[in-house]
Amino acid sequence: MTFDFTAKRILVTGGTRGIGRAAVEAFLDAGARVAVNGRTEASTLKALATLSTEAVPAPGDVAKAGDCRKIVAAAIAELGGLDVLVNCAGIANGGPMEEVTEEDWDQALDINLKGTFFCTQAALPHLRASKGNVVNLASDAGLIGEVGLAVYCASKGGVVNLTRALALELAPGIRVNCVCPGYVDTDMVRRDVIDASDDPATTEAALANSAPLRRIAEPQEIASAILYLASDHARFMTGSALQIDGGTTAGHPRTSP
Ligand SMILES: NC(=O)c1ccc[n+]([C@@H]2O[C@H](COP(=O)([O-])OP(=O)(O)OC[C@H]3O[C@@H](n4cnc5c(N)ncnc54)[C@H](O)[C@@H]3O)[C@@H](O)[C@H]2O)c1
Incomplete structure (x- = not known):
């Protein structure tokens, strides 16, 4: 499947490395202009140094609602509008339940869940204007439990159901979907x-x-799914949680030898 995002304006949070970076590169290859968010100005500019000039900076910490507004404002100032928001910034802080601190909880929920909500809220008028869409990064850990990852699972389960709730609230103008990668x-x-x-x-x-x-998985395999959901190929999809997990969430693994 080929994607054409010519003249489309995209914002990718957590776009400096990993899955977000792969999505940024794929959108650029497909003709888009892309605002790249990293937590700091330094990390954002470092990533931009190795990307095409169609990539522009939108630094800020998605854990803070005020920064979410600044990130979106920077993207709009550079791109002149917004067609797609990819909420990719995230962390996975794990460990046995007894050892989880309040700080661990706040950090994971603030970045993974609160950031997704407030970046989307800030982008809303621009997405309404463009009839755009949102792609959130959930996880297989948002669909099933995983030992030692209770806080991460809670945050990503939140992202899955936030996606569904916003898909209903923002329909029919704006589509909202999420991807659920495995490792x-x-x-x-x-x-x-x-x-x-x-x-x-x-x-x-x-x-x-x-x-x-x-x-x-390779990050590019997740980027392909992100571009698919963001594209017109997925124009009848909203509220979906698309698994790209090698079958992890399909059911119980084979138990016989
Ligand atoms: N790698 C996996 O196996 C996997 C699986 C399922 C889901 N995910 C999700 O995919 C997303 C990307 O993960 P990744 O594997 O590329 O991780 P990564 O650690 O390689 O990259 C994370 C990105 O998020 C950014 N980030 C972190 N905290 C931030 C903050 N407060 N403000 C702004 N940016 C911030 C980082 O700078 C980086 O660009 C995450 O939401 C993650 O939970 C990853």
């Missing part, structure tokens, strides 16, 4: 889980084997 080869998984473990090879194999398709 993806980004810093969140490679650096923070695999390489941080005592035995990276075994950890990587365990993550890969947890999916029926027996591997970890």
Whole structure:
């Protein structure tokens, strides 16, 4: 499937690396102009240095509602309007329930859930004007539980149902969908889980084997789904939670040898 986003104006939060970066590159390749958000001006400008000149900066911390408004305002100032908002900024802070602090809880919920809401709220008048759409980054962990990831699961479950609620509230003018990836080869998984473990090879194999398709996804595979939902190919989709997880959420894995 080919995508044509010529003259479309896109904002990707958390667009400096990982899945967000792959989405930024894919939108640029498809002819869009893209505002790239990173948490700081430095991280945003560093990412922009290696992207096409059609990428413009929109730095800010999505955990703060005031910054969400600044991020959207910067994107509008550069692009002149907005056709697609991709809420991709996120963190995965895990650990046994007993060890979770109030700060851990606030950080995950503020970035993953509150940021998604307030960036969308700030973008609303511009998306209404363009009859645009929103793509949120949820997770397979927003559809099923995962041991040691209770706070992340809560935040991503929130993103899935926020997507549905906003899809209803904003229809028929604005579509709102989310993607639910399984494990993806980004810093969140490679650096923070695999390489941080005592035995990276075994950890990587365990993550890969947890999916029926027996591997970890590449960020570009998630970007393709984001572009699909953002495109006219998906014009009859709203409120959807699209799984790109190698079958992880399809049901129980094979139990016989
Ligand atoms: N990697 C996975 O396996 C996986 C699976 C399912 C869902 N996701 C989701 O996909 C999204 C992207 O994850 P990734 O794997 O690319 O992670 P990553 O760590 O590689 O990138 C995260 C991005 O979010 C940005 N970010 C973090 N906190 C921010 C803040 N407060 N304000 C603005 N930007 C902030 C980072 O700067 C970075 O650009 C996240 O929402 C994540 O939860 C990832």
